[in-house]
Amino acid sequence: MNSISSVEIVEVSPRDGLQNESQYVSTMHKLTLIARAINAGSRRIEVASFVNPRAVPQMADAEKVCAGLPENDEMTYIGLVMNHRGAERALATGRINQLGVVAVATDTFAMANQGQTSNGSVEIAKEIISLAHSKGITAQATIAASFGCPFEGEVMQERVVEMVSAIFEAGPVEIALADTIGVGNPAHVASLINKIRDVLPSLPIRVHFHNTRGTGIANVWAAICAGAATVDASIGGLGGCPFASGAAGNVATEDVTYMLERAGIQTGLDIDKLLAANEWLASLMDKPLASMMAKAGSFPASKQDIKEYF
Template identity: 50%
Template structure:
């Protein structure tokens, strides 16, 4: 009998032959690294991703550089990225000041992170989840007036390092608020890498019930070696987009023992071998992962760069 993490479902891999991979390496991949890359290196990283065929990239974060020095110079990065038809750059925003900076810098998409855990939200963003939701409503309205698409990333959707398991009902409520304010997509993020495929299926269905018709994106970390299985489960559930980080770098500065995102090149291998098209050249991404590891002075967690394609 063939195993499916989503009980009783026929795999959508048979009919969903294309998915979008959103490259988060320039933001989430770099924000927890000891070595701070200057804007020119980050621009070169982004350009390599574009040359490999990536069409959605989380390029920058408009946060306080004193708290996250790896993300300093966001405006310089946005001024230097290659502008090509079909390529969309997003910026992470946590407050109105960040939104103003993002709009002035010319991002194509706004991404707002709202943790489902109060404790994590206070430590990461200096406010409760309820306060962040109030801020979200104002940010979303302003972005809509400016004609810039805005999405919500529900952080700590599977679990919190301080509070434990996240109740699915909390995630569903955030999704409802996101859709109510006009989010063009909702991302469900396993910020600390605790989820398993059965939980991916449950959360996917809960979020779809709360926000029918809103495309879903999933963001996984491979902290406990479940990230790739979770990504395939999300695809099976009809996720429109999957986040990944070239080289497998990443983590959150405010989450203890946080480790990297799933690696873009390793995810591409799994997708392509499963018959799913992405339009991205995985070998060129793997080369960039090796190049990035050299800049950071640390080995890349990704495996494709070591083993090669098959």
């Protein structure tokens, strides 16, 4: 652990955090959320998904969100796409500078999520990565259901390694392993990452964990110890998967930041500004969010707070 000095956190609340919320969030409020994330230090944000608005009404204003994004040369704005049509929409905004593509580890989930087989999702991912390169921008890929499928159950690690190896040929900047339904555990996480690093030692690995069964933060730590360089997280822990029973959302950005910073691993994020963003977002959504930091507060307390205890 002494060799790990920093970890990148990708803020996914504007997309994965919001997309399954029944309460519609306006374009203005989505842009405020993005601005608050930037103010807290985020430099890589998944701002929208370019999908059929009938399937995901929350993302119907993807182009409007992109039109309002702050001009900032330090920022990487990610647009999630599932197919060529989505990629074309994202590219047409002129504001997305990284495409995120998704391949799914099982056929049943791939058909439910994207209307294609698992192998089909790999081929589409490779084609979109190549398209991004031809347009002068980067692309990355996520393997959904890397740790388990809501329809088929256990997912063989060899299958995930096979998919990662195939997508790697297209030249993504990284590949993410997603615990889409929150069934992963630290031992499984470490084992899968080690298997991938044995085959592709130069591949940057990102991880995406949902805290459905309370293992999200532990999985983040296991992933980093195994060599993952980047972690997806959502302010407040907002989010979830429509296919996951009892989904509790993504790991919270402020919880991940607290854990890493207390361990001496830099994230570039300001915990107080993240907590302020959490408070604002909880008010907007009219409900408490899942973040434990929002409930417990930061540590150590300020000198003024300590005085108040006595």
